[in-house]
Amino acid sequence: KRKSQKSFVEKYELKAGAIIVALSALLSLGWWQLLAADALFNYPWVQKAIPWIILAFAVYVLQFSKFPRKTQSNILRALTHTTALTVAFLLFWDWFNWLHLDISWYQKRTFFTGQAGIVFLILTLACSPLITLFGWSALNALKKPLGNYSFFFIVIHLFLFTIDYSDFGQNILAAFQEAILKKYALVGLSAFLLLIPLAATSNKWSQKKLGKKWKKLHRLVYLIAVLASVHYIWVHFSKLALAKPITFAIIIAFLLFLRVNTIKTAIRNFKRKRRSTQRAAA
Numbered sequence: 001k002r003k004s005q006k007s008f009v010e011k012y013e014l015k016a017g018a019i020i021v022a023l024s025a026l027l028s029l030g031w032w033q034l035l036a037a038d039a040l041f042n043y044p045w046v047q048k049a050i051p052w053i054i055l056a057f058a059v060y061v062l063q064f065s066k067f068p069r070k071t072q073s074n075i076l077r078a079l080t081h082t083t084a085l086t087v088a089f090l091l092f093w094d095w096f097n098w099l100h101l102d103i104s105w106y107q108k109r110t111f112f113t114g115q116a117g118i119v120f121l122i123l124t125l126a127c128s129p130l131i132t133l134f135g136w137s138a139l140n141a142l143k144k145p146l147g148n149y150s151f152f153f154i155v156i157h158l159f160l161f162t163i164d165y166s167d168f169g170q171n172i173l174a175a176f177q178e179a180i181l182k183k184y185a186l187v188g189l190s191a192f193l194l195l196i197p198l199a200a201t202s203n204k205w206s207q208k209k210l211g212k213k214w215k216k217l218h219r220l221v222y223l224i225a226v227l228a229s230v231h232y233i234w235v236h237f238s239k240l241a242l243a244k245p246i247t248f249a250i251i252i253a254f255l256l257f258l259r260v261n262t263i264k265t266a267i268r269n270f271k272r273k274r275r276s277t278q279r280a281a282a
Contacts, residue, residue, distance in 0.1 A: 051119070054083060062136045072138035080142055084149040087116065091156070106164040113157040118228050120150035122251055125225055129258035132267055144202055147221070151199040154192055161185075184234035191227035194220050222259075225252045
């Protein structure tokens with residue numbers, strides 16, 4: 001029998017798996033964990049630089065590389081999983097291995113995980129507009145993992161919030177009262193509750209079972225994004241640190257604007273006319 005040759009995509013997936021395993025093994029060494037966790041959580045410039053590096057690599061893969069679409073999807077999916085799981089791993093390692101944890105640690109990590117959840121939510125919302133604008137259809141494969149990681153980090157955010165406001169779990173009622181009685185927390189909790197059915201139905205079985213209702217249900221993500229943005233601004237309003245929350249709100253508003261049917265149709269018509277003009281000129 002003739003041996004079946006592995007496709008380029010299959011070869012790549014094996015390499016990606018090997019890279020992830022190697023990265024996990026590397027992070028299992030204590031001093032690497034210490035260095036990575038310290039850099040990620042205690043140096044703001046690292047938190048700012050890493051997303052830009054990842055974004056630049058993603059744009060290169062989508063716009064300038066000659067990889068086929070399926071390979072682009074696999075590369076970006078591996079990048080998404082590696083980034084999110086590495087951050088989560090370092091967060092849990094930081095929690096389990098530091099003996100000097102105090103209330104300030106929980107407050108800082110609560111803000112960090114909440115921001116991570118919003119970032120992944122924004123990336124989820126950005127997929128369809130970027131496909132419309134630039135034709136990057138490989139991004140279709142990222143909608144599900146990005147949305148799931150948004151939910152994942154928001155669950156951690158809520159857990160740390162509960163620890164923070166319940167005196168390390170001794171008074172859960174106090175955390176519940178904070179979430180219900182304080183408007184900023186109630187808005188965030190509402191966004192989380194709306195996100196639960198979306199995360200629960202983020203699979204092919206639910207998509208087939210719900211049919212057309214599945215799309216209607218997942219349009220709740222627009223409302224969730226607005227609520228998350230309001231919550232983020234409200235939390236930082238008292239600290240007068242509004243630059244980042246307002247920037248995120250503007251990005252979310254712009255992404256929602258690009259999803260309006262009239263705007264999408266206008267963009268597609270413009271691109272179609274431009275292609276026709278270029279062909280005529282050639």
